[in-house]
Amino acid sequence: MCPAARTLRAQPLTAAAFAPFGTVIEAGRAPGRSVNQGRGRRIEGARDLAHQDGTTPVIDLYQIAPSSLPFVVDCLERHPLSCQIFTPMTCARYLVVVAPSNAQGGPVVSGAAAFVASGAQAVCYNRGVWHAPMIALDAPALMTMTMWEAGGSADCEEVVLSPDAGLIVEG
Numbered sequence: 001m002c003p004a005a006r007t008l009r010a011q012p013l014t015a016a017a018f019a020p021f022g023t024v025i026e027a028g029r030a031p032g033r034s035v036n037q038g039r040g041r042r043i044e045g046a047r048d049l050a051h052q053d054g055t056t057p058v059i060d061l062y063q064i065a066p067s068s069l070p071f072v073v074d075c076l077e078r079h080p081l082s083c084q085i086f087t088p089m090t091c092a093r094y095l096v097v098v099a100p101s102n103a104q105g106g107p108v109v110s111g112a113a114a115f116v117a118s119g120a121q122a123v124c125y126n127r128g129v130w131h132a133p134m135i136a137l138d139a140p141a142l143m144t145m146t147m148w149e150a151g152g153s154a155d156c157e158e159v160v161l162s163p164d165a166g167l168i169v170e171g
Contacts, residue, residue: 005166006109010069013096013115013123021098021113021129022083025122051082051127051148062086062143064094064136073097073167076107076130077158082148084125086134091119091141097132097169098125107159114169130159132167 011017015024034040076099088094099112107130116137117123125131134143149155161167 005072005163005168006112007070007168007170008097008112008114010095010114010116010169010171013117013121017113018096018098018115018123020100021131022126023124024117025085025087025124027120052080052150055081055148055150058145058147058149060145061089062134062141062145064134064141064143066136066139066141067095069095069137069169069171071095071135071169073112073132073169074161074163075158076109076132076161077156078107078128078130079125079147079156080128081150081154083127084145084147085122087122087144087146088119089142089144091136091143092138093118093136094141094143095132095135095137095169096123097135097167099130101128101130109161109165109167112167114167116171 013024015026018024076097078101094117096115096117097112099107099109102108134141
């Protein structure tokens with residue numbers, strides 16, 4: 001472990017707690033509206049798919065090997081041109097780690113938060129929000145990733161955290 005790293009206690013993912021970083025889209029809690037001749041229910045998701053002009057919509061699949069807690073986060077990334085949505089297709093639980101930006105645009109590790117999401121919850125990271133790469137817990141996960149991309153290095157910025165500035169996430 002990194003003794004000088006900051007330890008985060010992961011909390012259950014809720015819309016209110018995650019609001020500064022994006023949107024939680026969850027089946028089972030929202031009433032939704034009837035669709036498909038009454039055989040289905042449409043649950044409102046992300047309504048502001050923020051992006052920069054000149055980008056193209058992308059939907060990819062992510063296969064994620066499982067990890068366990070505690071988990072050391074040594075990298076954060078952000079997408080300055082677009083919001084980014086991860087929607088579980090097959091997933092037990094997954095870890096969501098986010099951090100705000102400082103005035104220069106870098107991550108504020110001291111302001112990081114960690115959440116444990118269920119397989120019935122999708123997350124939409126706001127445009128420019130620092131977050132850890134996807135971390136599946138308990139079992140392999142299959143997710144769709146939706147965002148807008150320009151097709152260059154501006155689509156994703158990464159910061160590797162030094163051991164003294166890293167994050168240790170506990171359950």
